[in-house]
Amino acid sequence: MSEMVNVALDAMGGDNAPGEIIAGAVDAVGKRDNITVHLVGDHDAIQNELKKYSYPEGRIKQVDSTEVIETGEPPVMAIRTKKDSSIVVGLNLVRAKECDAFISAGSSGAVLVGGQLIVGRIRGVERPPLAPVIPTKKGVSLLVDCGANVDARPSHMLQFAKMGSIYMEYVMGVKNPKVSILNIGAEEEKGNALVKETYPMLKTCPDINFGGSIEARDIAEGEADVIVCEAFAGNVALKMYEGVGNVLLSEMKGAMMATPFTKLGALLIKKSLKETLKRFDATEYGGAPLLGLNGLVVKTHGNAKRKEVSNSIIQCISFKEEKINDRIKEKLDI
Amino acid sequence: MSEMVNVALDAMGGDNAPGEIIAGAVDAVGKRDNITVHLVGDHDAIQNELKKYSYPEGRIKQVDSTEVIETGEPPVMAIRTKKDSSIVVGLNLVRAKECDAFISAGSSGAVLVGGQLIVGRIRGVERPPLAPVIPTKKGVSLLVDCGANVDARPSHMLQFAKMGSIYMEYVMGVKNPKVSILNIGAEEEKGNALVKETYPMLKTCPDINFGGSIEARDIAEGEADVIVCEAFAGNVALKMYEGVGNVLLSEMKGAMMATPFTKLGALLIKKSLKETLKRFDATEYGGAPLLGLNGLVVKTHGNAKRKEVSNSIIQCISFKEEKINDRIKEKLDI
Numbered sequence: 165m166s167e168m169v170n171v172a173l174d175a176m177g178g179d180n181a182p183g184e185i186i187a188g189a190v191d192a193v194g195k196r197d198n199i200t201v202h203l204v205g206d207h208d209a210i211q212n213e214l215k216k217y218s219y220p221e222g223r224i225k226q227v228d229s230t231e232v233i234e235t236g237e238p239p240v241m242a243i244r245t246k247k248d249s250s251i252v253v254g255l256n257l258v259r260a261k262e263c264d265a266f267i268s269a270g271s272s273g274a275v276l277v278g279g280q281l282i283v284g285r286i287r288g289v290e291r292p293p294l295a296p297v298i299p300t301k302k303g304v305s306l307l308v309d310c311g312a313n314v315d316a317r318p319s320h321m322l323q324f325a326k327m328g329s330i331y332m333e334y335v336m337g338v339k340n341p342k343v344s345i346l347n348i349g350a351e352e353e354k355g356n357a358l359v360k361e362t363y364p365m366l367k368t369c370p371d372i373n374f375g376g377s378i379e380a381r382d383i384a385e386g387e388a389d390v391i392v393c394e395a396f397a398g399n400v401a402l403k404m405y406e407g408v409g410n411v412l413l414s415e416m417k418g419a420m421m422a423t424p425f426t427k428l429g430a431l432l433i434k435k436s437l438k439e440t441l442k443r444f445d446a447t448e449y450g451g452a453p454l455l456g457l458n459g460l461v462v463k464t465h466g467n468a469k470r471k472e473v474s475n476s477i478i479q480c481i482s483f484k485e486e487k488i489n490d491r492i493k494e495k496l497d498i
Numbered sequence: 499m500s501e502m503v504n505v506a507l508d509a510m511g512g513d514n515a516p517g518e519i520i521a522g523a524v525d526a527v528g529k530r531d532n533i534t535v536h537l538v539g540d541h542d543a544i545q546n547e548l549k550k551y552s553y554p555e556g557r558i559k560q561v562d563s564t565e566v567i568e569t570g571e572p573p574v575m576a577i578r579t580k581k582d583s584s585i586v587v588g589l590n591l592v593r594a595k596e597c598d599a600f601i602s603a604g605s606s607g608a609v610l611v612g613g614q615l616i617v618g619r620i621r622g623v624e625r626p627p628l629a630p631v632i633p634t635k636k637g638v639s640l641l642v643d644c645g646a647n648v649d650a651r652p653s654h655m656l657q658f659a660k661m662g663s664i665y666m667e668y669v670m671g672v673k674n675p676k677v678s679i680l681n682i683g684a685e686e687e688k689g690n691a692l693v694k695e696t697y698p699m700l701k702t703c704p705d706i707n708f709g710g711s712i713e714a715r716d717i718a719e720g721e722a723d724v725i726v727c728e729a730f731a732g733n734v735a736l737k738m739y740e741g742v743g744n745v746l747l748s749e750m751k752g753a754m755m756a757t758p759f760t761k762l763g764a765l766l767i768k769k770s771l772k773e774t775l776k777r778f779d780a781t782e783y784g785g786a787p788l789l790g791l792n793g794l795v796v797k798t799h800g801n802a803k804r805k806e807v808s809n810s811i812i813q814c815i816s817f818k819e820e821k822i823n824d825r826i827k828e829k830l831d832i
Contacts, residue, residue, distance in 0.1 A: 301745050301749070314690035351570075353572075355730075356648035359730075379737050381741035383741055384741045384742045399682040400680065400734050402714075404717065404718075405738055407713075407716060408718045411634070411719060414635075415778070419774040429764065429765065432760055432766070440750065440752065
């Protein structure tokens with residue numbers, strides 16, 4: 165049997181905690197033999213949910229914590245003062261090497277700050293980027309960085325490219341992933357100062373399969389496997405993707421429910437449409453890793469449900485088995 | 499009768515030139531009495547199209563030019579060397595005050611550079627932004643800047659806010675438009691250095707109705723009327739909007755055409771769906787103005803068809819009648 169992967173899971177974070185979080189943990193240990201989930205949070209709240217399920221003996225453990233960091237709290241202060249919060253306790257399990265990974269649907273800011281302050285960066289990693297996987301017409305792509313470090317420098321972007329490429333190849337299974345830089349035109353001379361300075365560094369980097377510039381228009385088409393970007397632009401791209409998707413789908417639903425005729429029509433296309441839309445459902449692909457830390461830290465959507473939680477837990481297996489952090493150290497010449 | 503508005507139109511620019519461009523001109527002069535269109539381009543090519551239509555005597559004029567700037571050409575060089583291109587000749591008509599506006603579906607770069615070099619900035623305008631109107635759940639919003647000036651400074655952003663607010667109110671008819679700054683979180687302390695420096699300037703500006711930060715996720719929801727952003731982020735937002743829309747619609751079309759059942763279903767919802775999607779069709783709202791020039795310069799989509807061309811021409815009326823440039827001078831204290 166392969167080595168056990170220990171995952172600390174924030175049972176208190178996100179809109180659907182603790183119910184959906186714990187359901188996701190139960191699903192994950194049911195699907196894979198080599199995962200143990202450590203649920204971090206309020207003792208009684210977790211107990212009340214856990215007793216609804218049966219699951220393999222000893223593969224779900226409880227770690228008590230009494231505090232919760234709310235989404236609106238200033239992250240640095242929250243991490244420093246709420247020592248018994250589910251996020252701080254969970255991250256400390258990774259720091260102490262008792263767990264391989266920590267997953268949270270809670271405050272993004274606290275997870276990002278706490279990941280750096282508690283788990284710590286791999287020596288030589290300048291800025292650990294947040295790298296969500298997004299669905300595209302051709303499969304999935306990795307957007308790196310999407311919000312961890314605004315005002316990045318070219319040397320950071322080069323590291324994002326290398327780390328993203330490794331994650332995409334060994335965790336997501338895309339061979340020799342095409343790495344492109346987010347730009348406002350296809351030509352090499354296009355872009356802002358950061359992109360113009362980064363471009364030649366990526367072009368001459370032997371560790372990645374560089375595909376040049378990508379315009380935001382071509383992201384959803386799946387024209388690149390890894391998209392390197394500064395966090396502000398990446399965050400705009402990611403949230404625009406989600407926002408436009410939500411609005412278009414809700415408007416189309418409205419159109420389908422407009423009259424008895426359209427309702428009948430909707431009934432006839434429902435199954436086919438559902439299959440198509442499932443491919444564009446970000447929750448199918450698990451959470452976003454914060455790359456370059458001494459351990460794995462994953463941020464799921466705030467509204468994550470059991471499927472996203474379960475998929476995020478299962479992703480931790482490849483991360484450990486493929487020794488992603490050793491590969492990162494090697495490629496960053498650390 | 500109101501004063502005649504003279505619009506120079508690049509008959510050679512864009513994927514559908516000259517056919518759709520000229521059709522749009524014919525539509526516009528048919529709809530409004532106070533427009534004269536000056537078609538700039540190859541004499542014979544324009545003649546061949548024009549003879550297909552009847553239109554009010556003297557309301558479409560021809561201005562010959564012999565060169566065309568292609569999309570791939572470096573813009574500055576192209577503007578300097580192709581003196582007899584449709585873009586340069588058209589912009590010169592605005593510079594000479596023979597026309598009030600110039601519209602092109604051709605090279606964005608050449609239109610932006612040419613607008614500044616030939617038509618020139620209003621004295622005091624630091625950087626003229628490109629400000630496309632995008633459809634939202636609640637109507638339309640203006641994204642300013644979307645690609646004219648990368649690496650903007652806070653003082654530029656403040657001008658974008660004022661000019662965008664004026665355009666939205668007096669050309670698009672949105673009373674007291676809500677102006678928000680594109681950001682990666684809703685709180686005032688969020689953002690990159692540029693946003694953090696710009697935010698308080700917008701907050702204390704008496705000339706705009708400032709609504710704080712907007713996340714990209716809320717743009718399509720219509721949460722702001724004017725969205726102020728640096729050109730790189732704005733371009734990413736705009737193109738992500740277009741790209742996600744295209745991919746989702748094409749995938750849904752595929753799902754509807756999958757089987758005889760789904761085809762029947764599609765037939766039943768077609769009309770309702772078309773009406774909904776029409777609201778999200780950017781071509782309904784005309785092209786993107788380049789604000790802050792000594793005249794109006796409008797860039798339409800490269801694939802613009804007659805409707806977008808016609809709508810762009812008609813927008814020039816409000817721009818002139820509402821004396822947008824006088825209002826800009828006043829608000830910028832020029």
